[in-house]
Amino acid sequence: MNRLTIAAIAVAVLLVTAASSLFTVQQTQQVLITQFGQPIRVIREPGLHAKIPFIQSVIALDRRLLDFEASGEEVILGDQRRLIVDSFTRYRITDPLLYFQTAGVAENGIRGRLASIVSSALRRVLGNEALLNVLSVDRLRIMNEIRDQVNREAKRFGVDVEDVRIRRADLPEENTQAVLSRMQSERERVAREARAEGAEQGARIRAAADRDRTVLLAEATSNADILRGQGEQEAIAISAAAFEKDPDFFRFWRSMQAYREAFSEGGDSRLLLSPDSEFFRYFRELPTVTP
Incomplete structure (x- = not known):
């Protein structure tokens, strides 16, 4: 092996070593450096950074707001009503070291833990609320309370939960038909009452109109008779005056x-x-x- 070959191999080794030593942190990332599987430091500043090649590893974690959608589950409310609830959670990784130590780097790790935390918080909070509260303006208060409970529990995984929203809240299928039947019966009852009140009011209006018409016709006839008599009286007086002249x-x-x-x-x-x-x-x- 000549000197040229040895130099080429040395240059290649240096290039590989340099490439393994340098890495880039994007603005949307935060990096955890591990050495032989053990975390040693966290890098949050974007740019070009260095590490010990072949010994240290780079684990990139997203620093943006992340979404987690929980599947629909049946919850028993405070008034013993059953409700199918779908929710979604927005969270952010704030402590990469704690996140790595408790949830690992796999995405399913934190999602499984969040699913359990969100489900427990939903059951605790909704278990003290009536159906009317869930479907009214109190829904925002309920979601904020669920978010606070989920956030307190998620902090031990290095995650901050910024929002938890109830996306859909439906009655189970067997209850939906019964509720719809009751709502239809109630609407029909209200419609019957409205029609009866309308018919009664219409009869009163027609009776008042007939009475006013009768009074007006009687007054008009009386006034016409009076005017006619006055005219005839004046005509007779005029004729009598002409006859006398x-x-x-x-x-x-x-x-x-x-x-x-x-x-x-x-x-x-x-x-x-x-x-x-x-x-x-x-x-x-x-x-x-x-x-």
Whole structure:
């Protein structure tokens, strides 16, 4: 083996050693350095770092907010109602060393522990609450209480729980149909009461309208009769005054009206009178013309 080959091998060994000594920490990561499987230090600053090659190992952990979704489980509420609850948890790894020592680096390790913690907290908190509270504005208070309990227990695994949310809360299938039937019966009862009240109110409104109509018609008829009587009285007074002023002309005028009504074209009336009847007096008398 010549010197060139030995130099090439030495350079390759140096490159491999340098590559094994240097590593990069991303902004979304935090790194735990182990030596022969034992943790020795934690690196949180992003950038280029070094380690002892072939002896120390790098374990990268996510420093971002992580999600964990728990499967639906049946919970007994404080009022002995049964409820199927789905929840999700948001957590962050804050102590990589404690996390490594208690949960390991496998993702299933912390998820299994969180599932147990969240399930226990759900049962403890919801076991003291009624169904109405879970479905009302008290739900936020309940979720905050569950989050606080889960966070206290999760700290021993190097994890901070920032939120626990109840995503879905449903009644079991066998209870759902019974609740729906009761709700339908209740809605039908309310509808019947509303229709009965509407019919009663409609009858009162129609009766009041009929009464007001009768009163208005009676008052209008009374006022019309009064006005008609006053008009007739004034007409009689006017006619009487005209008769007193010129009785001959008034009699003549009345006779002319009688002639027009009796002899109008198309009239079907027939009169049987003698020629010397008072009715034809103005036919016999010639008007006197004054020069």
